[in-house]
Amino acid sequence: MTALFLAQAGAQATVSTGEAVAFWVLGPLAVAGALGMIFARNAVHSALWLVLTMLSLGMLYLVQQAPFLGFTQIIVYTGAIMMLFLFVLMLVGRESSDSVVEVLRGQRLAAAVLGIGVAGVLAGALTRAIAQVTPAQPLDPWSAQGGGAGGLGRLIFSDFLFPFELTSALLITAAMGAMVLAFTERHAKGGKRSQKELVIARFRGEYERPSPKPGPGVFATSNSVATPALLPDGSVAPESLSELIESTSAAQFSTERKQVSGDDPKPDAHALVGPEKEGESE
Amino acid sequence: MTPTYYLLLSALLFTIGAVGVLVRRNAIVVFMCIELMLNAVNLTLVTFARINGSVDGQVMAFFVMVVAAAEVVVGLAIIMSIFRARRSASVDDTNLLKY
Numbered sequence A: 001m002t003a004l005f006l007a008q009a010g011a012q013a014t015v016s017t018g019e020a021v022a023f024w025v026l027g028p029l030a031v032a033g034a035l036g037m038i039f040a041r042n043a044v045h046s047a048l049w050l051v052l053t054m055l056s057l058g059m060l061y062l063v064q065q066a067p068f069l070g071f072t073q074i075i076v077y078t079g080a081i082m083m084l085f086l087f088v089l090m091l092v093g094r095e096s097s098d099s100v101v102e103v104l105r106g107q108r109l110a111a112a113v114l115g116i117g118v119a120g121v122l123a124g125a126l127t128r129a130i131a132q133v134t135p136a137q138p139l140d141p142w143s144a145q146g147g148g149a150g151g152l153g154r155l156i157f158s159d160f161l162f163p164f165e166l167t168s169a170l171l172i173t174a175a176m177g178a179m180v181l182a183f184t185e186r187h188a189k190g191g192k193r194s195q196k197e198l199v200i201a202r203f204r205g206e207y208e209r210p211s212p213k214p215g216p217g218v219f220a221t222s223n224s225v226a227t228p229a230l231l232p233d234g235s236v237a238p239e240s241l242s243e244l245i246e247s248t249s250a251a252q253f254s255t256e257r258k259q260v261s262g263d264d265p266k267p268d269a270h271a272l273v274g275p276e277k278e279g280e281s282e
Numbered sequence B: 001m002t003p004t005y006y007l008l009l010s011a012l013l014f015t016i017g018a019v020g021v022l023v024r025r026n027a028i029v030v031f032m033c034i035e036l037m038l039n040a041v042n043l044t045l046v047t048f049a050r051i052n053g054s055v056d057g058q059v060m061a062f063f064v065m066v067v068a069a070a071e072v073v074v075g076l077a078i079i080m081s082i083f084r085a086r087r088s089a090s091v092d093d094t095n096l097l098k099y
Helices: A004-008 A018-039 A043-063 A068-092 A105-129 A148-155 A159-181 A195-203 A250-261 B004-023 B027-052 B054-084
Strands: none
Touching: A018 A043, A018 B004, A018 B027, A043 A068, A043 B004, A043 B027, A068 A148, A068 B054, A105 B004, A148 B054, A159 B054, A195 B004, B004 B027, B027 B054
16 A cells, blocks of 8 residues: 555656655665664664764755755764764763673564554555645755755744744753763762871771771782781781682681791701691602 | 655654664663654654745754754763663663662
């Protein structure tokens, strides 16, 4: 049925050959960009595909005698909005590529079926609604009523003056909202303490101990996180034991502690052979 | 070829954007899909303006662009603050209000 209406509409061609060529070049590019955005795993690639789509759409506006809107599309969307997206991507989720695992089972299949259904309904409704309409001749964009800056400005500042004034309120609200939402306390007054303030606070007793905690591996046989730090008397510093590694216990390091504290049996000075060490076979 | 083809193209782009919103997990990519849907509607408005022989539709598309710019700014700020609080930009991780 859609094809029938298309054939019916095709009888009244008001589109020049050049525009048709531009459409058949730019339209598939736009669709390819949209599909690439959906199927790219990397979010940055998605953004770049979307830039392709938006550029194609801007060119399509130019082709449809809407030069002001076309250039606004290129400047605002691909220039400002997509660069904002890329900034936030670099700040937030560049490495977070989507997982292949479906969280809801069959969700992708359902989404695809729904998408095909919506596309069919939209296409059918649009072609049916447009079928009897004879398209007007394209306006000259440089006339006072055309889609250039002059024609658009005339309309914006007469018929659409109040909505245009409202957008200023919208924009300033959006700017304020973004500043409030993206604000962090770190640089505010009383936020992050300087090193001097931190030392003073430590000696006042606001923290557990005046000095920083001992690093793992200090006075130890290895510098792995699993090795506890030893205090000057040879005992294990309990603060240096990682809570995550539960297998690390003080008992596991009892021999090392004895060696450091000097509690273990000293080698016999009169013996002819040295003390047998564990793990060495002769 | 008639201007109807532009409408079909924009319906296709809108559908792709809607499917992307349903399928993708990264909040920023979901947001980009919403931008694609807005762009598709803009193409429809421009095409209808051309079919009608007036520029009213273009003015509407212009307002849609303004609103989209404001929406992007606030939305990205929200995504950034959520990421700062939860170290994740996935829409699946934001489920505190689930039950």
